Amino acid sequence: MPDAPQNSANPADANGPDERVRDISRWRRALIRPELGGIVGTVAVFTFFILLAYDSGMFNAQGVMNWSTVSAQFMIIAVGACLLMIAGEFDLSVGSMIGFAGMMIAIFAVTLGWAMWAAILITFVICVAFGALNGYIVVKTKLPSFIVTLATLFILRGFTIFIPQTIERKTIIGGIREASEGDWLAPLFGAKIGGPIFQWLGDMGIIGTFTRGSRMGQPIVDGIPMLIFWAIGLVIFGHILLTRTRFGNWIFAAGGDPQAARYVGVPVDRVKIQMFMFTAFCATVFAVCQVMEFGSAGADRGLLKEFEAIIAVVIGGALLTGGYGSVIGAALGALIFGVVQQGLFFAGVESSLFRVFLGIILLLAVILNTYIRRLITGER
């Protein structure tokens, strides 16, 4: 550019920083990370319970295993709900899907007597197909996913009660543990890892052991359930998928502004459908782990889980409107959720107060997220 006056008017040609751009403080920069709320919340919750309930057994091996397992359950469904919410959609059928998937496994493996691995695999196929159907209806009709999956919530729950009622004349089917005896796939969901280590820890007196009964001398915590490994695995997978891959960028784009994303060639519909399938997959993982643990499937399993997943995701910093959020945040949200739920029990607080607390923390999280959104986008 030959003419000097134009140069001086053009901030790009000056080597120094643009005088119009204000430096933002480290604090503000940290604030616009979606995980921040989750990190602060986690620290606050742990501090609170260490002060309030340290002596109640909440932080011995048994207590830690207790709230870790509950948190891991929330995490598994929160990962799916998180990615789906960032892609701009909701799935309210998660809870019904959990009940339905558990019931399908029981029907195939116990009532029909199939091999457990076949029952598990076919259940995954059916449930992921339902997820795809949810997604297909949402992208084709352009209806809010809120309504479409609300319909699925009732449809799946209805089938979960109707099918065992009709076939077995009851709504709880047991015998899962017997049916998975010697199966190769079942341990992937139902086994506990690290038995010998815990036995050793028990022998050394580091963790508690049974002092009477048939299991005398065995450690009370006899291993880490596979559920926890699934939770960690799904969180890592979800986090990498979202932040480190091309597909992750498409998830953000699909939720941020589907039309703008379409105009640059992002296959928005496909991304959304796949996220519905992934949510269904997570719900099924949850269901399989649960029936393995309980040894039975019940028609009322998974009630309200969809909301718990959404709450964990929102506490974790995702925006309900889509396009923004983090899997790590959602995992921390699930951890907060689990620790508080179990911690209040350890602290001897009336359990109904948990709901009050949950409502308050949800409200605070949403207000904080909205504020953060304004910071990021510079809206006023």
Place this chain on the structure above:
Amino acid sequence: MQPIIQMVNIEKYFGSVIALAGVTVDFHVGECHCLLGDNGAGKSTFIKTLSGVHQPSAGEILFEGKQVNLTDPRDSIAAGIATVYQDLAMIPLMSVSRNFFMGNEPIKKRFGVNFLDHEYANEVTMTEMRKMGINLRSPDQAVGTLSGGERQTVAIARAVYFGAKVLILDEPTSALGVRQVANVLQTVDKVRKQGIAVVFITHNVRHAMAVGDRFTVLNRGTTYGSAKRGEITPTDLQEMMAGGQEMAQLEGSLGGTV
């Protein structure tokens, strides 16, 4: 010189509504072709047939002399026709570099898995934005923190970087302040000089006169008139856009200020 794009007798119906009743326009390399017209003249419908959003009901589109079928926005992008929409160019919550590479994310292989190449994306974004005259604080900065003019510029830079031969700008200046308009027009000028055909849709005659090499006025779904730079005065253009007579009357009653 052969036009890069010839749009011949394009017609488009939406049910019983005739949106375009045979529009013929040629676009040339290195030129800024301004498409003017009042609201409802068919400008948007016309360029959407070129960007692959709508399929024309009749007529043909020739790209470098050969007939093409653009049935999807991706067809147009693949052919080198990029469109920058007024409000739909960028996603405010995403970072500039994520926006810049949206749909064309760079990939690096690690352990046989395709990962997003963040370093490369950030570096290219910073360089390309500097070329266009925007100093970013960081490539992680959310697009929401940029001004409207800067967002248009990011979108234009993105289209150019990904090899657009034809750049369609759908009313890029209509929601901007004076300074921002100047920035966008400057960007248009830079892009044109790189040998890209620019299609500039506007209903602001002054903005059109500032950068246009050719002007085509649409009115009620037809080509109302066409002119080259220097052949036409802003007043004539304004009159053509408004459909002549009525405007003259209106202008008379307002003391010639419109």
